[in-house]
Amino acid sequence: MAKLVIRALQGNATSLNLSSKKMYEVPTSVSRLKNVTVLLLNNNLITTLPVELLSLRHLSELNLGNNALKEIPAVLGHLGSLRKLHLYRNQITTVSPEVIGGWPNLILLNLNHNQIKRLPPEIQSLSKLEHLSVMDNTLEELPVELGHLTKLTEMNLNFNMLSWLPQQLYNCKALAKLHVARNRLTALPEGIRSLSKLRVLDVAGNELSMFPVEFHLLELQELYCEGNCFVSCEPLVSQQPAEVLALKELVARFVLLEDRNKCSLVHRALPCYPPSLTSMLEDSGRCALCLGPFLFTWLESVHFIHLKKDMKMRRSLTVPVRVLLCSYKCFNRHGHSYYAVAPI
Numbered sequence: 001m002a003k004l005v006i007r008a009l010q011g012n013a014t015s016l017n018l019s020s021k022k023m024y025e026v027p028t029s030v031s032r033l034k035n036v037t038v039l040l041l042n043n044n045l046i047t048t049l050p051v052e053l054l055s056l057r058h059l060s061e062l063n064l065g066n067n068a069l070k071e072i073p074a075v076l077g078h079l080g081s082l083r084k085l086h087l088y089r090n091q092i093t094t095v096s097p098e099v100i101g102g103w104p105n106l107i108l109l110n111l112n113h114n115q116i117k118r119l120p121p122e123i124q125s126l127s128k129l130e131h132l133s134v135m136d137n138t139l140e141e142l143p144v145e146l147g148h149l150t151k152l153t154e155m156n157l158n159f160n161m162l163s164w165l166p167q168q169l170y171n172c173k174a175l176a177k178l179h180v181a182r183n184r185l186t187a188l189p190e191g192i193r194s195l196s197k198l199r200v201l202d203v204a205g206n207e208l209s210m211f212p213v214e215f216h217l218l219e220l221q222e223l224y225c226e227g228n229c230f231v232s233c234e235p236l237v238s239q240q241p242a243e244v245l246a247l248k249e250l251v252a253r254f255v256l257l258e259d260r261n262k263c264s265l266v267h268r269a270l271p272c273y274p275p276s277l278t279s280m281l282e283d284s285g286r287c288a289l290c291l292g293p294f295l296f297t298w299l300e301s302v303h304f305i306h307l308k309k310d311m312k313m314r315r316s317l318t319v320p321v322r323v324l325l326c327s328y329k330c331f332n333r334h335g336h337s338y339y340a341v342a343p344i
């Protein structure tokens with residue numbers, strides 16, 4: 001090992017490959033390689049890192065994959081020049097906020113095959129991150145701060161224990177590939193259409209019953225969704241009596257409708273009301289048939305989308321997509337292909 005380091009020193013090397021050397025420790029002489037930008041330490045038995053690594057001021061890529069680290073060594077949190085960091089196949093259980101805050105230039109973080117239960121909110125400081133991979137860990141939830149990673153193009157969270165995803169994920173507008181297969185998701189958050197750059201979505205092996213509203217408007221190229229609990233299309237005749245809406249809902253609908261008219265008294269008066277009212281109204285929906293607004297009461301229905309015909313994808317597969325209607329009156333109208341979902 002020392003020989004390799006010396007050779008690298010003599011050659012004024014910018015990269016050093018110490019992978020698969022059965023190393024337990026990183027030789028401290030590494031610190032003398034001031035010009036090293038790429039350091040490969042993967043496939044060893046490393047449990048800690050020497051503080052001398054701090055002298056590698058130009059280190060841009062570090063591979064510590066397949067070692068025996070139980071945590072992310074604190075010294076890494078001071079390597080601000082890092083752009084790519086591989087920590088896959090270790091025994092890491094936590095990601096400390098202090099360490100993660102020290103990588104302002106990171107574009108790739110690979111934490112696959114560890115035992116990480118949660119990611120800290122400080123992940124938002126990785127503002128340049130493009131690739132995040134935390135596959136095969138024990139993640140139960142994601143921090144809402146993930147939504148700050150607006151440069152993120154690819155995220156792989158396959159094989160975890162996620163039962164829900166934060167809606168803020170849809171703020172990651174650059175996301176092109178999202179892998180959340182083999183988790184415990186029962187639904188994807190509403191608003192997925194914001195991910196206008198999404199091309200690959202892998203949700204296979206979850207517990208989804210349908211896709212969120214406007215899912216079919218995404219320009220997907222690949223969709224993997226086998227092994228879910230999608231509602232099946234077995235039409236039953238159903239004629240529902242018109243319901244009587246609660247006064248609160250009726251008022252809300254009136255206000256929402258009036259608010260669409262920029263000249264109306266309601267539209268002009270709303271800003272004078274407490275912000276809590278406006279934020280409540282922001283949660284309103286729009287009937288897929290009459291386009292009328294609703295706030296607290298809607299009718300959940302489903303339509304079946306053919307991936308090839310309706311989304312111009314290669315697969316010949318039909319998937320259920322959620323549709324919200326304002327009333328049974330709309331549902332009972334003829335000429336649409338929306339189905340109410342019958343309880344099993």
Ligand SMILES: [Zn+2]
Nearest residue numbers: 287290326330
């Ligand atoms: Zn309607």
